[in-house]
Amino acid sequence: MTTPRDFRQPALALNLTEAIAQRVTRPWTLMEVCGGQTHSILRYGLDRLLPEGVELLHGPGCPVCVTPSEGIDRAIALALQPQTIMTSFGDMLRVRGSSTDLLSARAEGGDVRALLSPLEALRIAAENPKKEVVFFAVGFETTAPSTAMAVAEAKRLKIENFSLLVRHVRVAPAMEALLLDPLSRMDGFLAAGHVATVMGTLELNDIAHRHQIPIIVTGFEPIDLLGGIHQCLSYLEEGRSGVVNAYRRAVKEEGNIPAQTLIKEVFDVIDLAWRGLGLIPNGGYCLSPAFRDYDADVRFSLGPQQADLHSACRSGDVLRGIIKPDLCPAFGTSCTPEHPLGATMVSGEGACAAYFHYRG
């Protein structure tokens, strides 16, 4: 039985590094989309093993980093409501909205609870019938199935004191938007492996074809990443475009059909403004009409959305791959993990946090 360690073998990693060096004849720029991939690359120093001229851009695949700050503001407002339990993934608690964060709301007396799953939030709702339980539903298509299941179960079991503050984001539209951005300079993508386990690889075909680029669906271990990088560079050297599944042990071309079916039933696709990136067409989910009763935005009449404020934080440029974290003037000075300015420093998956921990 293979284990993750098989995909960390140093000898194989070095062999792949040599293969990459021999394959490359000119400079190339690749973007790895997922924050988990960024962390693995920095933790194992994979970017430093690549030949001169091959550059990795760190993409916006950090869901905590791109969750719109108005969503955080609304979560905070709900947390401070009486008889309300605000539940969220733990890594959202320290991310500042336009002024403060959920952890501060807890310090002010809000009932804020960190959970691993929206299914736990549903249990809390069942156990606290006199309170309103809200789950802050963020994340990519990897977490959307779980949110969908929680609200479908709420409906089935008629648990009415439960609602979702939905700010799920969709990766493929963001890749499309990055490719359309004139400042973008990626030649190819390492696509997010776990999003692909849910969504499959077919939605990426259209992007690869229209933009004539290689998209390699890649895992998270060093061997996976080096293998994916080699595959991407091979395609570029040969002038080829298209999608390659280099994470076949976890990703099927059709993806996870039960998860996709439930996502389609529970959610509608909407345009959504990502923090730091602006409006991404088709970039988010909202609850479909059949589940609108469980929509916290509707239930609590939270008012119109407000635009994000500007600050010294350059998360947006980091998420687009325009600058590396250490080129931000605030990096390591006014912005550190202890006092982060933006979500890319707070989040465990953020590129700035990764640079601080592994390169600081």
Add this chain to the structure above:
Amino acid sequence: MCLAVPGQIQSLLESKDAPTTARVVFGGMTTDVSLAFTPEATVGDYVIVHAGCAIALLDEVEALETLEAFRALSKGAT
């Protein structure tokens, strides 16, 4: 949020009223996970888990083939 490491199913907790839940081990941590999206998964299997749900069952044959493919292309480098 992102558990990139797969967990192994230690035991199943069947319920007549709800989808199957499994006890899954990740390194030192054990957690209960819904198998609603991976109904074919069983004890001993490795799964990818996000937000309390297994979203993929790891395919051992593909894992071995991937390792072999990576070894082969790196051998071509010598």
